[in-house]
Amino acid sequence: MSDPDQHVTRTGDDYADAMQALLPLGQAWPRDDESVLMKVVRGLTRIWGDFEIRASKLLEMESDPRSTIELLPDWERNWGLPDPCYAEPQSIAERQLTLVMRMTLEGGQSRQFFIDAAAMLGYTITISEYRPFFIAMDGCGDCRVYGAAGAPDPVMRNQWGQPILAPPSDHNVSEGELSEWPNYGMGPLENRYYWTVHVHQASLTWFRVTSGQCGVDPHLRIGLADDLECLLNRWKPGHTQIIFDYTNLHPGDPMEGTP
Known part of the structure; x- marks a missing residue:
């Protein structure tokens, strides 16, 4: 049985290494980590890594109603929550449970x-x-x-x-x-x-x-x-x-x- 697909998340360092490999060769393009060029490269590529980490979190965590936190209000709005039956304030775990219950309950x-x-x-x-x-x-x-x-x-x-x-x-x-x-x-x-x-x-x-x-x-x-x-x-x-x-x-x- 093959392993399930794994989502790959690249960091800013991964993007810096990729950008470094695309730079021209020569004395004017030093690869030393302490050089000004490499500091600029790592500074520019850090934001790409931050974006990908953020997107990965949304894909892996916030797309699952059992674990969503930041997008929980959006999930609730689309499923007609909060339910008026819950008069008392709910914790995040209770809201997640209520959401999953609303999505999966078939009735009887x-x-x-x-x-x-x-x-x-x-x-x-x-x-x-x-x-x-x-x-x-x-x-x-x-x-x-x-x-x-x-x-x-x-x-x-x-x-x-x-x-x-x-x-x-x-x-x-x-x-x-x-x-x-x-x-x-x-x-x-x-x-x-x-x-x-x-x-x-x-x-x-x-x-x-x-x-x-x-x-x-x-x-x-x-x-x-x-x-x-x-x-x-x-x-x-x-x-x-x-x-x-x-x-x-x-x-x-x-x-x-x-x-």
């Missing part, structure tokens, strides 16, 4: 889509969906089930083929584990239009030398979920209503956080 209405989108924002969430009780479909009393080994399908499913999950609705029922409640008691038909987002971990943004601004960004910013609520309410199916639950919120691992 599944549980996993919303869970993955929240993870990109730095939040850990699970989702509970509801439906009313139906006679001949649901049973009275405790209708939860235990996970069993040796079943033809290791994933337990209900009569509609949907996986039966374990609380808090983020993984399949393991052997000997009790499932979540299959229904939520008596209630109106409108119950099916509500779903709960359980926020389990706050967004932690640590200061980074490569993406933070000294004197502006704090050492640690604990993110409020205002951006999460705003974005999920924008992306949710129009006929549904989200309930946000923060009862199990914890700060998470102090050594981790969004980049």
